[in-house]
Amino acid sequence: MGLLGLTGQGGNGAEPELLDTRDRPLRDLRISVTDRCNFRCAYCMPAEVFGEGYRFLPRKDILRFEEVLRVARLAVSLGVTKLRITGGEPLVRANLSELVAGLAAIPGLQDLALTTNGVLLPDQAGALAEAGLQRVTVSLDSLRPEVFKRTSGGRGEPGQVLAGIAAAEDAGLGPVKINCVVQRDVNQDDLVALARHFRGSGHILRFIEFMDVGTMNAWKLDQVVPAREILERIDAVLPLEPVDPNYDGEVARRYRYRDGSGEIGLIASVTEPFCGGCSRARLSAEGEFVTCLFSRGGRDLKAPLRSGVSDTTLSQMIAGTWTKREDRYSEERSGKAGPRKAGERIEMYRIGG
Numbered sequence: 001m002g003l004l005g006l007t008g009q010g011g012n013g014a015e016p017e018l019l020d021t022r023d024r025p026l027r028d029l030r031i032s033v034t035d036r037c038n039f040r041c042a043y044c045m046p047a048e049v050f051g052e053g054y055r056f057l058p059r060k061d062i063l064r065f066e067e068v069l070r071v072a073r074l075a076v077s078l079g080v081t082k083l084r085i086t087g088g089e090p091l092v093r094a095n096l097s098e099l100v101a102g103l104a105a106i107p108g109l110q111d112l113a114l115t116t117n118g119v120l121l122p123d124q125a126g127a128l129a130e131a132g133l134q135r136v137t138v139s140l141d142s143l144r145p146e147v148f149k150r151t152s153g154g155r156g157e158p159g160q161v162l163a164g165i166a167a168a169e170d171a172g173l174g175p176v177k178i179n180c181v182v183q184r185d186v187n188q189d190d191l192v193a194l195a196r197h198f199r200g201s202g203h204i205l206r207f208i209e210f211m212d213v214g215t216m217n218a219w220k221l222d223q224v225v226p227a228r229e230i231l232e233r234i235d236a237v238l239p240l241e242p243v244d245p246n247y248d249g250e251v252a253r254r255y256r257y258r259d260g261s262g263e264i265g266l267i268a269s270v271t272e273p274f275c276g277g278c279s280r281a282r283l284s285a286e287g288e289f290v291t292c293l294f295s296r297g298g299r300d301l302k303a304p305l306r307s308g309v310s311d312t313t314l315s316q317m318i319a320g321t322w323t324k325r326e327d328r329y330s331e332e333r334s335g336k337a338g339p340r341k342a343g344e345r346i347e348m349y350r351i352g353g
């Protein structure tokens with residue numbers, strides 16, 4: 001590794017490449033555009049905490065689109081090739097397609113995606129695709145209304161999410177990735193039905209192990225259904241075989257149905273952590289640059305952005321934070337997981353997964 005962790009060539013031809021203390025490049029940036037959401041998923045924004053009186057960030061504390069674009073442009077010049085827009089629920093942010101258009105125009109960017117709960121996609125998919133969005137990931141934990149409501153905090157219906165997926169496909173944003181967070185004794189019996197539903201559709205269903213993110217979901221290891229068990233449950237009914245990764249460091253392990261009717265992914269964040277290849281940073285809605293899903297917080301970029309910082313200095317702030325990065329929480333989890341106090345860890349709805 002060279003001086004300041006700079007070496008080789010960046011992911012988009014940016015030179016030289018920026019590496020952290022474990023030689024991991026900065027390749028992905030997840031941009032949270034709001035801390036608000038139209039759902040109250042128990043594992044993310046439980047309704048009893050985020051009730052009527054909950055005070056979300058005031059407008060002035062949220063990065064404006066031009067501020068997000070500036071950070072994104074610099075991140076791409078430092079080697080980022082993939083941007084993902086997330087939240088909270090990104091589709092509740094007004095005029096989101098304006099931001100998409102700005103991001104899509106960044107030279108050197110290779111992939112622009114968005115993660116959503118899907119219910120607002122029927123209204124917005126067309127405009128987002130037109131603005132330059134390339135792909136969407138839609139979250140869906142169950143097709144059964146009663147289980148869905150249990151996970152979403154009583155908001156929305158599976159039919160609305162399915163309509164959102166169809167709208168994304170019609171707008172040219174397919175194939176859609178569908179994320180299902182698997183929780184023991186909540187939706188473990190829904191997995192085969194989900195697999196059957198999406199088999200043959202061209203969409204890719206991905207099962208994610210329930211993680212101890214944030215401080216609010218009272219996570220316990222026995223609520224995690226290991227990826228191995230998820231695989232066995234599906235394979236017993238719909239036989240599967242492994243597929244090679246699409247690229248080095250792909251987070252989801254791929255399997256395809258032996259009858260050729262499509263593929264699924266397994267994200268074993270708990271039982272088989274992938275910190276060694278983790279090239280992701282996150283930008284929170286209020287402008288913190290965060291280097292791990294399990295960080296306490298991040299480096300504030302909003303204050304410098306609003307006090308006339310130059311691009312060179314802002315870029316050095318991002319690069320300097322990345323080159324000092326040591327994070328590998330999921331590999332160390334066994335000694336650390338347990339009850340968490342407020343403030344001890346950044347919340348998922350602030351950085352968007």
Ligand code: SAM
Pocket residue numbers: 037043044086087088089090115116117137138139179181208209210211212213217348349352353
């Ligand atoms: N609101 C959008 C959505 O739900 O897709 C985007 C933000 S949400 C925080 C991003 C992803 O994180 C969703 O797929 C959600 O299911 C996932 N997620 C939230 N809490 C999680 C947890 N404790 N473990 C694993 N995944 C989680």
Ligand code: SF4
Pocket residue numbers: 037038039040041044045087088089117349
């Ligand atoms: Fe909202 Fe997504 Fe969190 Fe559910 S997981 S509460 S949809 S931000």
Ligand code: SF4
Pocket residue numbers: 274275276278280291292293294327328329330331
């Ligand atoms: Fe990356 Fe942190 Fe998750 Fe490890 S725990 S994969 S370093 S975000």
